[in-house]
Amino acid sequence: MKNPYQPVKANILEVIEETPQIKTFVLKPENHLEFKAGQFVQLTVPGVGEGPFTPSSSPYEKEKIELTIMRVGKITSALHNLKENDVVGLRGPFGNEYPIAEWKNKEILIVGGGVGLAPLRSLFLSLTHNLESYRKVVLCYGARTPQDIVYKKAILDEWQEKYRGKVSFRITVDKGDESWKGKVGLVTTTLDGIEEEISNVQENPVVVCGPPIMMKFTTLKLLDVGYQPANIYLSMEKNMSCGVGKCGHCQLGRFLVCRDGPVFTYEQIKDIPAIWD
Amino acid sequence: MKQYFLSKDNFFKWVELLGQEYQVYAPLKKEEFLLYEKINSENIRNIVLDTKRAVHPLKSFFTPAYRKVAEYFVSSSESSKKSEKRILLGVKACDLKALKITDSVYQGEEFGREYKDPFYIQARENTLIISSDCKEPDNSCFCTLVGGNPYPQEGFDLNLSSLEEGYVVEVGSSKGEEVVQKNPGFFTDVEEKAISKKQRNREKVIKLVNRINKDLKVNTPYRELIKDTYDSPVWLKYSEKCVDCGGCNQICPTCRCFLLSDVKTGDKYQRYYLWDACLLTGFARVAGGANPRPWLHQRFANRLFCKFYFFPENINLDACTGCGRCISVCIGKIDMREVFRDLAIEKKIPIGQEK
Numbered sequence: 001m002k003n004p005y006q007p008v009k010a011n012i013l014e015v016i017e018e019t020p021q022i023k024t025f026v027l028k029p030e031n032h033l034e035f036k037a038g039q040f041v042q043l044t045v046p047g048v049g050e051g052p053f054t055p056s057s058s059p060y061e062k063e064k065i066e067l068t069i070m071r072v073g074k075i076t077s078a079l080h081n082l083k084e085n086d087v088v089g090l091r092g093p094f095g096n097e098y099p100i101a102e103w104k105n106k107e108i109l110i111v112g113g114g115v116g117l118a119p120l121r122s123l124f125l126s127l128t129h130n131l132e133s134y135r136k137v138v139l140c141y142g143a144r145t146p147q148d149i150v151y152k153k154a155i156l157d158e159w160q161e162k163y164r165g166k167v168s169f170r171i172t173v174d175k176g177d178e179s180w181k182g183k184v185g186l187v188t189t190t191l192d193g194i195e196e197e198i199s200n201v202q203e204n205p206v207v208v209c210g211p212p213i214m215m216k217f218t219t220l221k222l223l224d225v226g227y228q229p230a231n232i233y234l235s236m237e238k239n240m241s242c243g244v245g246k247c248g249h250c251q252l253g254r255f256l257v258c259r260d261g262p263v264f265t266y267e268q269i270k271d272i273p274a275i276w277d
Numbered sequence: 278m279k280q281y282f283l284s285k286d287n288f289f290k291w292v293e294l295l296g297q298e299y300q301v302y303a304p305l306k307k308e309e310f311l312l313y314e315k316i317n318s319e320n321i322r323n324i325v326l327d328t329k330r331a332v333h334p335l336k337s338f339f340t341p342a343y344r345k346v347a348e349y350f351v352s353s354s355e356s357s358k359k360s361e362k363r364i365l366l367g368v369k370a371c372d373l374k375a376l377k378i379t380d381s382v383y384q385g386e387e388f389g390r391e392y393k394d395p396f397y398i399q400a401r402e403n404t405l406i407i408s409s410d411c412k413e414p415d416n417s418c419f420c421t422l423v424g425g426n427p428y429p430q431e432g433f434d435l436n437l438s439s440l441e442e443g444y445v446v447e448v449g450s451s452k453g454e455e456v457v458q459k460n461p462g463f464f465t466d467v468e469e470k471a472i473s474k475k476q477r478n479r480e481k482v483i484k485l486v487n488r489i490n491k492d493l494k495v496n497t498p499y500r501e502l503i504k505d506t507y508d509s510p511v512w513l514k515y516s517e518k519c520v521d522c523g524g525c526n527q528i529c530p531t532c533r534c535f536l537l538s539d540v541k542t543g544d545k546y547q548r549y550y551l552w553d554a555c556l557l558t559g560f561a562r563v564a565g566g567a568n569p570r571p572w573l574h575q576r577f578a579n580r581l582f583c584k585f586y587f588f589p590e591n592i593n594l595d596a597c598t599g600c601g602r603c604i605s606v607c608i609g610k611i612d613m614r615e616v617f618r619d620l621a622i623e624k625k626i627p628i629g630q631e632k
Binding site for chain 1: 346347349350382383388389390392393394395398507533534535536537538539540541546548550553555560562563564565566567568569570571575583586587590591
């Protein structure tokens, strides 16, 4: 019988420094790990421990898998010390994905905050793989400062060029600096006038990922603008330990985030106490 | 179900014989505690089968508090240690009910779909369960308040109902029947008289449990009572006596939460499974520091919401067997029956038995 606690080996092909606190790890797993955008994996730092992360690379990429990770605790600190050719472990993928098959001909709004853009990058790359299937894609993103923007080159330049006329970008920072020519304001301000981009907010999906406080205020704003709770997709952050529905850490109301999530609609979880904490 | 009679004398001879093939564990009295111990020719006469449940929850046999679940990045293939063939003797009805919960978590489809715990499954397969009727319930016992009975009705291989002259043996599985047939000489036909005596004893014990709980019984199931009580002051009131030790989690036969923890020993990376406790501050905290339950009363309520909301919603079973271990172990003398009584008072639902 398969041991669900056993990780597979993955080599670090490259470490990309996104910001002073965030790195993207490009991994080559020994056995190919097929995932869909939104699902998560358990990443092992050998001898230190495991944590749940959502891949940021395209699910169509078969050779490697990328994880964008902020240094916050014990495991991520140890991970940030690892270099090219070092070895980590992977288990998964676990949980559900963004239901993009249901979004044919929709106008899709994506709202990311900080490192929360990681799973949304994977989603974005999935959507742009068949961009003609969707009526429109709007990507809103907010970071604290210009320095804190992840995938800077792509989001500020390459993607904007590549998808000109097909994808709109609304990018903001909480606090600018002398080099920043873009918008300044919280990520919620990117939703001002969103009705001009999305023709019918009542019928279209929106995907949100970021720190809990950002998700909370973004959701409230989206409701205000007219988005339906069942169309607001949230990626819930919990401390999944086993990833396979047994350890109890990620319990959320009657759900287990590792089993029923990590992607939930606001409709599913709105009555559960303390979802934003 | 097929029944046999086993005399007291034959019982000891039989258990001794079983000991040649199996590791036999049974409750023994140690000071005021009833503890599971490995049985040998010296302690066999001290087995206590017919009082109440032991201190140890059965989960200690199937998911020990600390167990290695993986070794990774080693070239040598993992030597799968064959686990011992065991008999658990003197298991009570409440313990059997708890196994339903752990079975669904570790080997069912409801939790984790195709992902099953191979170690748990192996331990379950290698264990024969010989249960027995409860005859002296503890003051903390309340199986009848959560839909249970003080005698096993399912989930055992064999069950022993003790009478003065011996045991009525009920067969609960083909595995159980096989064990009987290995030494058929010890077993005789059971007389009608013995069966009716067994029945009378069982009714007597139900009355005993009901008497223990006469002032605490609420005429509404706990899973109904707990609905919409998240903000109730009752949680605050009782958590004031809670010292946040997590003892109730550890001793509870259905509390199954655990943590995976990695260590490096020599050149080996090992992953261990450790019991965790949702009463502890850091249980749900994420690396960034966010914590959905920073306050003790939230964690205290969460434990009972898990038992009477999460599990019923998921598998239509309360994850509480009424074994009362959480009451016996509590340093703050918190009694969950009183918590529910107060929730009932708050909701103006009648308490106490009618008669």
